[in-house]
Amino acid sequence: MAVAKFAEIKDFMLTQIEIGAWPEHSRVPSENELAEQFSVSRMTARRALQELTEQGILYRTQGVGSFVAALKSQSSLLEIRNIADEIHSRGHSYRAQLLQLTELPCPATVAAALGLKHNERVYFSLIVHFEDQLPLQLEARYVNPRQIPEYIQQDFAHITPHLYLSQVAPLTEAEHTVEAILPDSFTCQHLQLKKPEACLRLTRRTFSRDGAVSLAYLTSPGSRYRLGGHLNFAPAGATRS
Amino acid sequence: MAVAKFAEIKDFMLTQIEIGAWPEHSRVPSENELAEQFSVSRMTARRALQELTEQGILYRTQGVGSFVAALKSQSSLLEIRNIADEIHSRGHSYRAQLLQLTELPCPATVAAALGLKHNERVYFSLIVHFEDQLPLQLEARYVNPRQIPEYIQQDFAHITPHLYLSQVAPLTEAEHTVEAILPDSFTCQHLQLKKPEACLRLTRRTFSRDGAVSLAYLTSPGSRYRLGGHLNFAPAGATRS
DNA sequence: CGATCTTGGTTGTATATACAAGTTTTTGCG
């Protein structure tokens, strides 16, 4: 089976929602209706509805039906920001230094994250971001060459990888992990740290419509960088389970 | 049906993981084995395995089997969760140790954050949260006595401060800061760190309708804890399985 | 008219079955 049937139904429904044919809180076809439309069993149609529900795209109520959920309100916490903009907005000057831009055999962990095979070729860039002449962040990034074949030809002295990527492959999803680590000597050197100090490491995996695009490790000294966020629990939307 | 069968199987498996009978990366019973043990069909056993996999408790490989995932702590940055629930949902056991619960004269920084006067009385609690006998987080919390006058009489061996607070003063807003720090010796001691290691410090200020309620400093070793976040920018594209 | 009952539609749970696809182990042959 080339593509699973339940995945086709999901794709169809996602498209309907995306183009606005099915607005927020509108009812979507029932399990039986989908089963008939796609000539599948109810259990297969159910799976599509089920998975979309788990992803927060739909909500369902027993005895009533399935509905399009309200689009997620984006939290400012860990908002995807361009670090250059961030620095400029603080009134400081920004500069980037490109250390490396190559093709590498894919490490296993990266392969898993990007859906590539072990040792398949992958693009890799290494950049230091400066705020007023002081290194603020070391960015190590792996990019999926199947999705962004021209990545390696860009000039990242003039455009940040993140900005470039969001232009050529619109973000649909992002996954973050924040850790506290002690940096290795290589990282210390490029961040101009005389002694190792606690650093924040943000691991960011971004997705476009067709899957994982890039995996970035962003390391910043704890003394120079922190993350802030603000959450509002104001007027609650329809958040049913 | 009082409790669904697949839920019973999930409970059983979570317990096995929690008590250490099934260590990390060990193989768990196959679909057919579980089906026989619990006298259910394979599809029902499968559902238990499936849902635990979606929760990140297990990982599965076609043709090989299902295994207990490595459970490095991960909490969502996008939601305020009770750390006890978080630990339980990972299949680990939770315990809290109350180190201090007193009234203090308010430090200047805390006064500013909570809208109190310098040296005004403020409640202070200090708690260590344990995951499977290992300290996961040191929680130092200042609470506004004007809003929560009964805070100091609670028994925080049985309810976490955050859960208590959200019950008596519903959250309307929260403010976060995440930093990487090297802990002082006091913190090291209570987190059972022999050497200082990089720690994540989450500073959280919560608000209720009538203003700032509490200011908490949550410190966790980088080797045991990390924060995770997931952002959706469109209802499209999330078709990874 | 109002309260209750019935009915049809919807989601939720569970089973038995079949085959596909991937991995590991065993078997058997050269």
Add this chain to the structure above:
DNA sequence: CGCAAAAACTTGTATATACAACCAAGATCG
């Protein structure tokens, strides 16, 4: 012994069926 084929086992997908739980709306009865 070495290697290839076969078997056994695992997860993945799909179907057909049955019944339970729940809800909304219409029908019925007092």
